[in-house]
Amino acid sequence: MTMDATLSTHLQELRRGTVVVASLTVLREPGYGYSLLETLSAAGFEVEANTLYPLLRRLEAQGLLTSSWNTDEARPRKFYRTTEQGDAIAAALRDEWTRLDKAVTDLDTPAGTVSGSDA
Amino acid sequence: MTTLIDRYVYTVLRRVPEQQRTDIDRELRTSIEDAVEARVSGGAPPDTALQQTLLELGDPDRLADGYADRKQYLIGPDLFPIWQRLLTMLLTVVLPIVVVIAVVIQVLDDPAVGPIIGAAVSSAITVGAHLAFWATLVVAVLERTGVTRSALRGGTRREWSLDDLPRYEPRAIALSELVAGVLWPVLLIAGLVLQQFTFTDVPVLNPDNWTFWWPYLIVVLTLEALYTVWLYRRGSWSRAVTAANAALAVLTTVPLVWLLAEEKFFNPAWVSTQDWGSTADPLSWLTGIVLVTAIVGALYDVIDVAVKTERARRGVHTPVPGTGAEYTNPI
Numbered sequence: 001m002t003m004d005a006t007l008s009t010h011l012q013e014l015r016r017g018t019v020v021v022a023s024l025t026v027l028r029e030p031g032y033g034y035s036l037l038e039t040l041s042a043a044g045f046e047v048e049a050n051t052l053y054p055l056l057r058r059l060e061a062q063g064l065l066t067s068s069w070n071t072d073e074a075r076p077r078k079f080y081r082t083t084e085q086g087d088a089i090a091a092a093l094r095d096e097w098t099r100l101d102k103a104v105t106d107l108d109t110p111a112g113t114v115s116g117s118d119a
Numbered sequence: 120m121t122t123l124i125d126r127y128v129y130t131v132l133r134r135v136p137e138q139q140r141t142d143i144d145r146e147l148r149t150s151i152e153d154a155v156e157a158r159v160s161g162g163a164p165p166d167t168a169l170q171q172t173l174l175e176l177g178d179p180d181r182l183a184d185g186y187a188d189r190k191q192y193l194i195g196p197d198l199f200p201i202w203q204r205l206l207t208m209l210l211t212v213v214l215p216i217v218v219v220i221a222v223v224i225q226v227l228d229d230p231a232v233g234p235i236i237g238a239a240v241s242s243a244i245t246v247g248a249h250l251a252f253w254a255t256l257v258v259a260v261l262e263r264t265g266v267t268r269s270a271l272r273g274g275t276r277r278e279w280s281l282d283d284l285p286r287y288e289p290r291a292i293a294l295s296e297l298v299a300g301v302l303w304p305v306l307l308i309a310g311l312v313l314q315q316f317t318f319t320d321v322p323v324l325n326p327d328n329w330t331f332w333w334p335y336l337i338v339v340l341t342l343e344a345l346y347t348v349w350l351y352r353r354g355s356w357s358r359a360v361t362a363a364n365a366a367l368a369v370l371t372t373v374p375l376v377w378l379l380a381e382e383k384f385f386n387p388a389w390v391s392t393q394d395w396g397s398t399a400d401p402l403s404w405l406t407g408i409v410l411v412t413a414i415v416g417a418l419y420d421v422i423d424v425a426v427k428t429e430r431a432r433r434g435v436h437t438p439v440p441g442t443g444a445e446y447t448n449p450i
Contacts, residue, residue: 033146034153050177053150054185057143061188069145075153078146 019047019055021097024064024082024090032070032077056080064089124151127173134183143186151176193259197268202258209250217246291350291360291427300347304340311336321388328383332374339370356428364424372417379410 022045026036033053040047059065064086070077082090121129128147132140151172158168176182184191194202221242225235261271269278292300311333314323324333346367350360378384382402390402 032153033150034157037150037154038157048177049150049154049175050182050185053147054182054188057139057186058188075149076145077149078142 015046017093018097019045019052020059021090021093022047023052023055023059024086025094027065027080027082028087030079030081032079036080059086123169123173124148127151127176127179130179131183131186134180135186139186190263193255194262198258198262198266198271201268201271202254205254205258206251209254210247214243214247214250218243290354291356292347294351297347297351300350301344304344308337308340319389319392321392322386323389325378325383325386328378332378332383335374336371339367343367343371356424356431358428361421361425361428365421368417368421372413375413376410379406379413382406384409 019040022040022043023036026039026043031039033049033056036056037047037049037052040052056065060067060080064083065080066083067078067080070079128144128151131147132144135143151169154172154175155165155168158171159165163171218239221238222235225238228234311324315326315329316322346363349363353360375384385402385405387402390405393401
């Protein structure tokens, strides 16, 4: 495996859960599939349509999102909204993200007491 | 005429559970149209915009698998070790036994080289394929019914604990050797008794010996089984073990050799009922084969135990099976 392939595997591992946090956070304001895709990619999340659309239905099945069809416009759209439970889970996930970010930062900038590497 | 969108959506819906189809149909179409619209307003020609959108959505089968949330593997990492162990056991233990039985049946039926090799190869392939298929099917079904490894291990939902670690303590014989050492005499005794009534019209072995020698053999074979249990519980080799083993070997082999040499072992009536082909003197052939087997087997057993005892006495390191590590077997 080349360096690039290795990196992209690890990046993929690292990003796996982030789309869930981002979606649950964005959808506190109701949104539909394509709008969410636009919002996420504008915010810097590399997410593809073919993973996002099935994910939304999965989160709905888990009770973290609710949905309703809006037929007021010319094109009927399925709007998703984060439930109370979804919001609580998103909050817990964001806390964990913050904790991990701090932990990684602490490891990366060792304080005086932390013993350095062998090199 | 079906449009490109229709073709794409229908292909996705084909692999999606029926009750979700209407909903996904509508939602997916809207999403595609939204994306196309965005590209068109960005200046792309409508045809190109549609093609690019669909290309970006990618393989419709994969999208459908995402919607259906189904497992895209036969056996997952949780059950894989169990499947692997099961398959290894079946192919290394069960398969050889079945092949040997098939060969023995073929030998009894028609002892020619061609058919024997044929029986071995065809039974190995057929039975091997069956074992692999059924083992895989069973584990794949378990995977899909949500059975976990811990449920399989304990019956109850028991987690792995330190008690599950093998002990790797120096033992004279392993549990498998204990089982074999008890099972073998039991099978021999069963064979000895059953051949009198079943298998063949007339008994294979001389019925006259039921007055003394066959009961005597049953007793000695029982002692062999008891010896194995004693050795297992004792846990180490010693000169007493060597002596007991050698004594048992003598008690078994000497009467056997004498019976064979005096031609009192096989039932003459049985020998005469068999079609031996062109073999001039079948009894002496049979006697010779059994005689050599009995003597070589007994000598090997006596020497094997003596060598193991001597190694243990000198504190020679004994490898722990499957680890590459060694332990000293104290006496």
